[in-house]
Amino acid sequence: MAIVKPAHYSIRTADLDASRRFYTDVLQLRAGFRPPFNFPGLWLYPNQDESEFGAVHLIEQRDEDPQGSGSVDHIAFLATDWPGMRQRCDALGVPYRVQRVPSLNLIQVFLVDPSGVTIELNYRSNNTELSKGISQ
Numbered sequence: 420m421a422i423v424k425p426a427h428y429s430i431r432t433a434d435l436d437a438s439r440r441f442y443t444d445v446l447q448l449r450a451g452f453r454p455p456f457n458f459p460g461l462w463l464y465p466n467q468d469e470s471e472f473g474a475v476h477l478i479e480q481r482d483e484d485p486q487g488s489g490s491v492d493h494i495a496f497l498a499t500d501w502p503g504m505r506q507r508c509d510a511l512g513v514p515y516r517v518q519r520v521p522s523l524n525l526i527q528v529f530l531v532d533p534s535g536v537t538i539e540l541n542y543r544s545n546n547t548e549l550s551k552g553i554s555q
Contacts, residue, residue: 427462428494429476430534435459437533438477445513445530446496446538448475493529493537501526501542 432438439461442448448463451473458481462473474496498504508515508530518527526542 426471427473427476428491429478430532430536431478431480432534433480434533435461435477435479441513441532442475442477445507445511447507491536493539495539495541498528498540498542501528501540501544504528504540 430438439450442463443450448465450461451464452469453460453462453473453476459479461477463475463477464473505515505528507513513530516529518529519525520527524544526544528540528542530538530540532538
């Protein structure tokens with residue numbers, strides 16, 4: 420058996436609607452097909468292709484559900500259109516932190532979802548953009 424790539428990550432959330440809004444309005448994922456499990460949740464997709472079963476699974480946490488490990492520090496995505504994301508976060512009042520990594524030509528943006536999970540968005544950039552402060 421060979422591991423090919425991560426398939427999805429799953430978030431247990433006490434507020435399914437707030438999490439849905441964060442992932443659809445801020446990150447622009449879309450809710451799509453989800454099997455009829457016996458517990459509430461959503462599967463979220465980055466595009467129209469549902470063949471890989473979603474990138475993010477949201478599960479509504481119920482009192483009788485066991486807690487997860489709490490060991491995940493953050494989840495990272497490669498992303499495009501930092502100016503568009505910055506504008507969306509500002510318009511929606513979503514706080515973020517920006518870090519430049521010139522040695523990798525990378526702009527990193529950190530957001531926190533309604534369940535407290537840190538989301539890292541990695542935008543490829545060039546050194547000119549980094550030095551001009553485009554990430555601010």
